[in-house]
Amino acid sequence: KNQVEQSPQSLIILEGKNCTLQCNYTVSPFSNLRWYKQDTGRGPVSLTIMTFSENTKSNGRYTATLDADTKQSSLHITASQLSDSASYICVVSVLSGANNLFFGTGTRLTVIP
Amino acid sequence: DARVTQTPRHKVTEMGQEVTMRCQPILGHNTVFWYRQTMMQGLELLAYFRNRAPLDDSGMPKDRFSAEMPDATLATLKIQPSEPRDSAVYFCASGLDLNEQFFGPGTRLTVL
Numbered sequence: 001k002n003q004v005e006q007s008p009q010s011l012i013i014l015e016g017k018n019c020t021l022q023c024n025y026t027v028s029p030f031s032n033l034r035w036y037k038q039d040t041g042r043g044p045v046s047l048t049i050m051t052f053s054e055n056t057k058s059n060g061r062y063t064a065t066l067d068a069d070t071k072q073s074s075l076h077i078t079a080s081q082l083s084d085s086a087s088y089i090c091v092v093s094v095l096s097g098a099n100n101l102f103f104g105t106g107t108r109l110t111v112i113p
Numbered sequence: 114d115a116r117v118t119q120t121p122r123h124k125v126t127e128m129g130q131e132v133t134m135r136c137q138p139i140l141g142h143n144t145v146f147w148y149r150q151t152m153m154q155g156l157e158l159l160a161y162f163r164n165r166a167p168l169d170d171s172g173m174p175k176d177r178f179s180a181e182m183p184d185a186t187l188a189t190l191k192i193q194p195s196e197p198r199d200s201a202v203y204f205c206a207s208g209l210d211l212n213e214q215f216f217g218p219g220t221r222l223t224v225l
Contacts, residue, residue, distance in 0.1 A: 043117075043204050043216030044156070089156065105155035 003027070004092050006104035013111055017080055021107045023073040023090030031093040031100070035064050035075045038087045038106070047075070047088075080111045115139045117217035119205050125223045131193040134220045136205030137186055145188045146214060147173075147180055148204040156204070162188065163210070195224045 004025045013019050023033070032051045036044035048057045048064040050073070056065045061078045077084055090104040118137045126132055138145050146161040160170035165182040173180065177196070182188045192199055202221050206214040 041218075043206070043219055045216070046213060049213070091156075101158055103156040103158075 004104040010108040021075045029095045036089040119217040129194040134190045136188040138207030142207035146206040
């Protein structure tokens with residue numbers, strides 16, 4: 001069964017600290033993996049997208065890594081800011097099939113001053 | 114600043130009533146998606162269109178849900194009759210094929 005699991009479910013950190021969110025998947029055949037940020041009351045916004053051959057990709061203070069062998073991805077946030085408080089959703093695409101997008105349930109990050 | 118728009122932003126209705134949600138995709142995008150998001154299930158893909166043709170609606174309860182694209186600037190998601198379990202936030206997203214998706218602000222639906 002194709003699944004995407006994220007951990008932790010929720011996380012609270014102090015402003016300025018770093019954190020890492022995890023995404024493990026079992027979907028196959030893998031096409032790409034995306035991380036989205038969703039602010040409360042808004043739609044998700046894409047942070048990064050990685051294909052099979054990419055190990056890491058950065059977007060400002062966000063750095064995503066991908067290990068296609070172990071089927072794991074992480075999103076590292078550096079020097080967190082209050083505005084980083086949001087849900088972070090991992091989405092994995094497969095190469096074929098009518099429904100080829102698989103969503104994690106997200107990690108809820110709260111950054112406190 | 115191109116963005117996906119959705120109307121209404123909020124909808125409260127009674128069980129059994131018809132609900133229609135509308136989406137205007139970003140001009141030039143050829144793929145439109147409908148998602149439902151709840152606290153318990155997270156984001157679920159309901160249906161998607163490419164070049165206005167429905168490609169997949171396997172995630173959608175067929176007996177009460179229907180999705181259409183009357184033209185390239187409008188996508189609709191209809192629920193008839195609505196039920197309390199349909200309460201959720203419904204997102205529309207558009208993109209060029211499946212490589213990127215830009216989400217709208219969502220419609221928060223409450224069915225009493």
